[in-house]
Amino acid sequence: MIKKHFWKALAVLILLYTFIAGLLVPLKPGIVEMDPRTVQSGRNISFKVKGYNTHYMNSDIRAWLKMDEDHVLAASPILIQNDRDLKLIFGIPPFLPTTDKTQNFTLIIDSPVDGVHLLPNAVFVSQDSVNLALASLQWPPERITDLHEKAGITFPFRNILAETIRNIYFHVPMWFAMILLFLGAVIYSGRFLWKKNMQDDQRAASMIRTGVLFGILGLLTGAVWAKNTWGAYWSGDIKQNMTAICLLIYLAYFVLRQAYEDPDHRARVSAVYALFAFFAMIPLLFVIPRLTDSLHPGNGGNPALGGEDLDNTMRLVFYPAVFGWFLMGLWIAQLNFRIERLRERRLEEE
């Protein structure tokens, strides 16, 4: 009894862990915004900085604007307004150590409590004319040293993503589960054609039904995420379109099942269609999206999943999440299969 059902308990436990860890672990401190974003060189400028998950009060804060390793400006003075708001005053020299008219700087803030956090391309400084010789005299020989590390379990802070980074534990595993369920349906369809066992046909249908459910959930979680990061629920991204088509292909599977009355005939035709559709889907899911630009990570010049976007703490939640959602998908498919069988048995008795 326990041996037979332990994987269901495992699915529930893993998903509980995913929900709790995925939603409760705090984000690393980060910088949400800096105001103003564009300034002229040669002035003392006061910037308003808004932190996220930061504890600025009563802590020894240092801040820099960094162009590259050798060209760094330190802020002074630093006015702490509350835990999340800072006022930084930078004296920017009239000439920049670059031949460009406009140069972008990264804002780096370090504190013993929060550790180091930064905002890439925080501010764009423009200069009226270029003079490298004067610039090298005007720039202080400042270096960034003695940075603090934040201890504790946290997820990375990404400027556009912010808290939505947690969606990776829900959106991405939906696709893994969907593909695996469709693959399972292919295996059962093949087995039906091989052995002509009606149960295999029903199992394949249940798996496709659950796969479509996961596909729809993946589209919905993706749409919510896209609204928050890309600015629209539907951006016509290649992966969104291909997924919609993929779901149409599998919805057609159910229309096909309805169209045939005779169970034997229906089972054979739908097994053949399921296999054919899977072959037709291979270019749809694995070839065409790789050849077209996409807003998704890993396409069109966007960095791939991994690196700093998926750090080791996130891996500890993400990999179990993929496994847990897949087990959950199998369980839903199995329940659906048993319901269908009971319904059939009742029809036979009547």
Next chain:
Amino acid sequence: MQLIREIAFLLHKEWTLELRQKYALGGILLYVLSTVYVVYISFVKIDPDHWNTLFWIIILFASVNAVTRSFTQEHSSRQLYYYTLANPIAVLLAKILYNFLLLVFLSLLTLGAYSLVAGYPIRQLTPFIWAIALGSLGFSIALTFVSAIASKASNASTLMAILSLPLLIPILATVIRLAKTGFIPRAGVEVPIKGDLYILAGIDMLLLGAALILFSFLWRE
């Protein structure tokens, strides 16, 4: 060898059948011509991007209409008789080949009629001809096989459209992109069409392989 002889014979049979039911072919030709004219009336002047898209949409629906009947026009018992006389694979291959030729003919006819009324923006014919050839092959394989799947249902033609349109989108998307390179002036930069050609050929081979393997499970009643 036997297979090729059977295919040749079955091709001849398909052609004889077509000649006996001239209204079917005539209907599709008329469909193509009227759609082309409808497009012309509603646009009058078409820029190349729309020209391309509309051309392939006309081809898409003409193909669905043309191939739907390949397994429904004859009675299923006579179909069974063919399977006992010849190798079922030969029956399928003959139908795919026949539909391929039909679709190429339809595409070229559409290209002619469409260019006559809506203008001829194509600068390089080579990528366009490749698109027509490989696209027609893919359409023919997928549609013939889906027609075999849908043929026994009561409302085969509706089922046919539902089942085949999503399956054809990968081919259609690649074909449209390939055909677009035909609008770049010949004197311009050399257009890399090899990638798209390989993808199209790959999809065609994949579908053909799947169709040949799966058909043996499908024809037995």
